[in-house]
Amino acid sequence: MKKVMMGNHAISYGATLARVQVIAAYPITPQTQVVELLSEIVADQKLKAEFIKVESEHSAMAACIGASSAGARAFTATSAQGLALMHELLHWAAGARLPIVMANINRAMAPPWTIWTDQNDSLSQRDTGWMQIYCQSNQEVLDSVIMAYKVAEKVLMPVMIVLDAFSLSHTYESVDIPDQALVDKYLPAFDYKYKLDVKNPHTYGGLTTPDWYMEFRIKMHEAMEQALVEIKKEAPVFQKVFGRFYDTVDPYMVDDAETVLVTSGTAASTARFAVDQLRAEGKKVGNLRMRVLRPFPFADVRQQLKNAKKIIIVDRDISYGYHGIWAQEVKSALYGHSQVPVFNFIAGLGGRDIFPETYYNIIALVEKKDKPDQELYWVEVKK
Amino acid sequence: MKPTLPLEELMSPGHLACQGCGAGIAMRTTLKALGQDTIFTFPACCWTVIDGPFPYSCLEVPLLHMAFEATAATASGIKAAMDTLGKGKTTICGWAGDGGTFDIGLQALSGAAERNDDIFYFCYDNEAYMNTGIQRSGATPYGAWTTTTPVKHFKKEVKKSIDDIVAAHKVPYQATASVAYPEDLYKKLIKAKDIRGFKFIHIIAPCPPGWKAKPEDTVKLARLAVQTGVFPVYEVESGKYLQTIKTAKRKPVLEYLKLQGRFKHLKEDDVTDVQKLVDLRYAELEKRFQGC
Numbered sequence: 001m002k003k004v005m006m007g008n009h010a011i012s013y014g015a016t017l018a019r020v021q022v023i024a025a026y027p028i029t030p031q032t033q034v035v036e037l038l039s040e041i042v043a044d045q046k047l048k049a050e051f052i053k054v055e056s057e058h059s060a061m062a063a064c065i066g067a068s069s070a071g072a073r074a075f076t077a078t079s080a081q082g083l084a085l086m087h088e089l090l091h092w093a094a095g096a097r098l099p100i101v102m103a104n105i106n107r108a109m110a111p112p113w114t115i116w117t118d119q120n121d122s123l124s125q126r127d128t129g130w131m132q133i134y135c136q137s138n139q140e141v142l143d144s145v146i147m148a149y150k151v152a153e154k155v156l157m158p159v160m161i162v163l164d165a166f167s168l169s170h171t172y173e174s175v176d177i178p179d180q181a182l183v184d185k186y187l188p189a190f191d192y193k194y195k196l197d198v199k200n201p202h203t204y205g206g207l208t209t210p211d212w213y214m215e216f217r218i219k220m221h222e223a224m225e226q227a228l229v230e231i232k233k234e235a236p237v238f239q240k241v242f243g244r245f246y247d248t249v250d251p252y253m254v255d256d257a258e259t260v261l262v263t264s265g266t267a268a269s270t271a272r273f274a275v276d277q278l279r280a281e282g283k284k285v286g287n288l289r290m291r292v293l294r295p296f297p298f299a300d301v302r303q304q305l306k307n308a309k310k311i312i313i314v315d316r317d318i319s320y321g322y323h324g325i326w327a328q329e330v331k332s333a334l335y336g337h338s339q340v341p342v343f344n345f346i347a348g349l350g351g352r353d354i355f356p357e358t359y360y361n362i363i364a365l366v367e368k369k370d371k372p373d374q375e376l377y378w379v380e381v382k383k
Numbered sequence: 384m385k386p387t388l389p390l391e392e393l394m395s396p397g398h399l400a401c402q403g404c405g406a407g408i409a410m411r412t413t414l415k416a417l418g419q420d421t422i423f424t425f426p427a428c429c430w431t432v433i434d435g436p437f438p439y440s441c442l443e444v445p446l447l448h449m450a451f452e453a454t455a456a457t458a459s460g461i462k463a464a465m466d467t468l469g470k471g472k473t474t475i476c477g478w479a480g481d482g483g484t485f486d487i488g489l490q491a492l493s494g495a496a497e498r499n500d501d502i503f504y505f506c507y508d509n510e511a512y513m514n515t516g517i518q519r520s521g522a523t524p525y526g527a528w529t530t531t532t533p534v535k536h537f538k539k540e541v542k543k544s545i546d547d548i549v550a551a552h553k554v555p556y557q558a559t560a561s562v563a564y565p566e567d568l569y570k571k572l573i574k575a576k577d578i579r580g581f582k583f584i585h586i587i588a589p590c591p592p593g594w595k596a597k598p599e600d601t602v603k604l605a606r607l608a609v610q611t612g613v614f615p616v617y618e619v620e621s622g623k624y625l626q627t628i629k630t631a632k633r634k635p636v637l638e639y640l641k642l643q644g645r646f647k648h649l650k651e652d653d654v655t656d657v658q659k660l661v662d663l664r665y666a667e668l669e670k671r672f673q674g675c
C-alpha cells in the first residue's frame with residue numbers, strides 16, 4: 001500500500017512492521033513525530049508492545065538495553081543532544097552485543113541552539129560499535145529499519161538509522177508500506193540466545209580483567225566484519241521480497257565519471273540533480289552516495305572510485321582541526337590504493353541548504369586545480 | 384529451634400565482599416525472600432565487584448551489569464520486555480548503592496517511580512562511594528570523614544532524605560531496613576512482592592573499611608543505627624507509615640558513633656549537633672508513625 005508520509009512516520013511504520021516489542025523514547029525536535037505515531041499505534045493495540053515514556057534519552061537507551069537483554073526487540077529514536085546524552089550507553093549496547101535499532105534524525109549540535117540538520121551528532125558516535133546507515137528517501141528509511149533488525153539480530157550488534165532533519169524527517173514522500181505478511185516472512189521473531197533467563201541464570205557485563213577483555217573486543221570487531229557480509233547478502237534477498245535494492249554505497253553515473261562527488265544523506269539527491277545538469281553540459285561528473293558508515297565498506301568504496309580522476313567529498317560535518325569526517329573515512333580507504341587527488345568541502349552545516357549551485361561552485365573550483373591546495377574548503381560561508 | 388528464614392541460599396560463598404560487608408548480608412537476605420524467579424540489574428558499585436570477576440558470579444539468578452546512573456531505567460526495560468514476552472510474574476530488581484541512588488541515579492529512579500513501573504528498587508546504603516575509595520555521597524551523614532571530606536573539613540551537609548524524595552512520588556510501597564533485622568526485611572519483601580507498582584527498599588548496610596569499623600561490629604552497628612534513631616526502620620504502604628522496629632527508648636547516638644573511625648574526630652559539641660539532627664529527623668518521622 002502506498003501512502004504519502006513524512007520521514008519520521010516512515011520510521012514509525014518501519015518499527016511497527018518490524019513488530020518491535022519495547023519502545024523507550026524521549027522527545028526532541030526533529031524526532032517527535034516518530035514516537036508520537038508509535039505511541040498512538042501501541043495505544044490503539046495495532047502493535048503488541050510496551051512503550052516506556054522515559055525521563056531522558058539516557059534512560060531510553062538504558063531501558064532498551066534492559067529490554068533487549070531480556071529478549072525483546074527494542075527500539076528508540078532521537079537526535080543530536082539526545083544522542084550525545086546516550087553516548088555512554090551506546091558503547092554499552094554494542095559492548096553487550098544487543099541488536100537494538102535506533103533512528104537518529106541528524107540535527108546539528110549546540111551551542112548555539114539549533115534544530116536543523118547536519119551529521120556531526122551521529123558521526124561523532126562513530127566508534128561506539130553501532131552500525132550506521134544513512135538514508136536519502138523516506139522509502140529507504142522505512143525499509144532500512146526492517147533490514148536493520150535482520151542484520152542486527154544475525155550479528156548481535158546495534159544499528160542506527162540516520163536521516164536528515166526536516167529535509168527528510170519532515171518532508172512528505174510517497175512510500176510503499178509493505179504487507180505485514182511479507183515482513184513477517186522476511187524478518188523472523190527475535191529469539192535471543194543469551195537472554196536473561198531465570199531457568200538458566202547468567203551474569204552479563206561483569207568485571208573483566210585484562211586476561212579476557214580483548215577477547216570480547218575482537219569478537220565485536222569480527223561481528224562488524226560479518227555485518228558487512230550480511231548487509232551485502234541481504235540486499236538481493238530484500239530486493240526479491242520487496243523489490244528495492246540497498247547496498248553499502250549507492251553510485252550514480254560513476255563508471256565513466258572523471259570527477260566523483262561523494263556525499264551522504266539528502267545532499268546526495270541534490271548532487272544527482274547537479275550531476276544531470278553538468279552531464280548535459282558535457283562534464284563527466286558522477287555521485288557516490290555513502291550509505292553505510294559502519295561497518296565501513298572498503299572494497300565498495302575503492303571499486304566505485306577506481307576510475308575517477310578527481311574525488312570531491314562534501315561533508316555536512318566537521319572534525320574541528322582536521323577534515324570532514326566522511327573525508328577521513330574515504331581517504332583512509334583509498335590510501336595505498338589510489339593516487340587520485342581528493343578535495344574536501346564542508347557545506348550545509350546547521351541546516352544551511354545545499355543547492356545544485358553549491359555543487360556547481362564546488363565543481364568550478366575543482367576544475368581550476370590539479371590537486372587540493374588546502375586541507376579543506378568551506379562552502380558559502382560569510383566572512 | 385525453628386529457623387526464622389528459609390535455609391535455601393541463592394548467594395554462594397566465594398563472593399568478593401570484604402569481611403563484615405553489610406551489602407553482602409543485604410543481598411543474601413533479599414534473595415531468600417524473592418527466590419529464584421528474580422532478575423537483577425546492578426550499576427557500578429561495590430556489588431559490581433562482590434559478585435565476582437568474569438566468568439564467575441556468586442548469584443544464582445540472572446544479573447545484568449549496567450552503567451552507574453541507569454539502574455531504574457534498565458529495570459523498567461527488563462520489566463517491559465518480560466511483560467510483552469508473557470513472563471510478567473518474574474520479579475525485576477534494580478540493586479544500587481547510595482551513590483547510584485541518591486546522586487547519579489536519582490533522575491532514573493524518579494522517572495521509574497513516577498511512572499510507577501512494576502519493579503523493585505533496592506538501595507544498599509553504606510553512606511559513601513565505597514567502590515572508588517570512600518568519597519562522600521549525598522547519603523553520607525553530617526560529621527563523617529570520607530576521602531573527599533577530610534577530618535579537618537568533615538561533612539557539614541546532612542544526609543539527603545531519599546525516602547522522603549521517593550515518598551513524594553506516592554509509590555505504592557517503600558520501606559527502610561537494616562541488615563541487623565533480616566526477619567524484618569524478609570517480611571517486608573514477601574509482602575511487597577505481591578504489590579504491583581514501584582517498590583523502594585532502602586537498607587542500611589555498614590561497610591567496615593569505609594566506616595573504619597571492625598568487621599565483627601557490622602550487625603551491632605546496623606542495630607545501633609536503628610536503636611539510636613539514626614536510621615529508623617519502617618514501611619510506607621499507600622502513604623501510611625508504620626514503624627516496624629520500635630525504638631521507644633532511643634540510645635544516645637554516641638554509642639553508634641564511637642564504634643566508627645569515620646566519626647573519631649568529632650568533639651563533644653559536634654556529637655551534640657549530630658544528636659540534635661537525629662532527634663529532629665526522628666521527631667518528624669514519629670509524627671508520621673503516629674499518623675498525625
Ligand SMILES: Cc1ncc(C[n+]2csc(CCOP(=O)(O)OP(=O)(O)O)c2C)c(N)n1
Binds near residue numbers: 510511513
Ligand atoms: C558515570 C560514572 N561515573 C563514575 C563512575 C565511577 N564509580 C564507580 S562505582 C562508584 C561509587 C559507587 O558508590 P555507591 O553507589 O555508593 O556504591 P558503593 O560502591 O558504595 O557500593 C563510582 C563513583 C562510573 N562507573 N560511572
Ligand code: SF4
Binds near residue numbers: 400401406407592
Ligand atoms: S568496601 Fe564496604 S561495601 Fe564494599 S565490599 Fe567492602 S565492606 Fe562491602
Ligand SMILES: [Mg+2]
Binds near residue numbers: 480482
Ligand atoms: Mg555507597
